[in-house]
Amino acid sequence: MAEPGSVPVIGIIGGSGIYEIDGLKNAEWRKMTSSFGEPSDALLFGELDGQRLVFLPRHGRGHKLSPSDLNFRANIDAMKRAGVTEILSLSAVGSLREDLPPGHFVLVDQFIDRTFARQKSFFGPGMVAHVSVADPVCGRLGDHLAAAAGELSLPCRRGGTYMVMEGPQFSTRAESELYRSWGCDVIGMTNMPEAKLAREAEICYATVAMVTDYDCWHEGHDDVTVDQVVQTLLGNADKARALIKQVVPKLSGRRDICDRGCHRALDAAVITQAGARDPVVMARLDAVAGRVLGG
């Protein structure tokens, strides 16, 4: 595990259609253990332009895991144990707006979490903590991603709200219209609790949401299907790889902790008093919260 103030180690979580990253130097898949169970797959360690990178295919290679079956806690805990200090999440999403057509990228800055069948916190009985997720995405990573996307002239919008549904079925038309009426911009099934857990683990987190379809609300387009998502993703995945290559040198320069507070998210979060803490629960939190709990 690296101290958060030390040099960056960039974690990339690849979503649907992105199951590996090519062009890494000294690339090696390593199975990681986590005190929260099994991560989705082994982690791919490597270097890009001298920068350490750790890649995890969110659904496992071959796309074996559905969103509700993902062990989000193990994934983030394994990344923390691998020394990751910032996470870039690459995700396929449906569009809830006419002006976000398939092929566009959105650097989302807000989420509405409507998931209900997932473990959402590393903390719990014997060790209670409440972190702020008012700004769930690291604005510093967002700045760098926006700059990189601009340099590549990618169709990319800065800011937007990602509606996180449980799935695995896509939405009904009424649900899709409801989320549109709430002002949501894109919809997917995976970024929560991932973003909340990254915050608890004091890892910067940002999402590149890649639009693959118009969900089912758009009268001029067919209702979303997996075939349609995969077809669009083949194009999006190349753009995503280019974006990663462009942004990595910008992230490599950090020599201090994140100026947006991500690396100190637990400073004012733990409420359980020292004498009331469960030592077994504390032991599980050695990677995620060792900085504030000691040990």
Ligand SMILES: CSC[C@H]1O[C@H](OP(=O)(O)O)[C@H](O)[C@@H]1O
């Ligand atoms: C294959 S379409 C539905 C699937 O794609 C998205 O996953 P990810 O964010 O990992 O790219 C969506 O959330 C669903 O899990």
Ligand SMILES: Nc1ncnc2[nH]cnc12
């Ligand atoms: N329309 C959609 N709804 C939920 N998740 C998605 N992932 C890609 N497209 C999606």
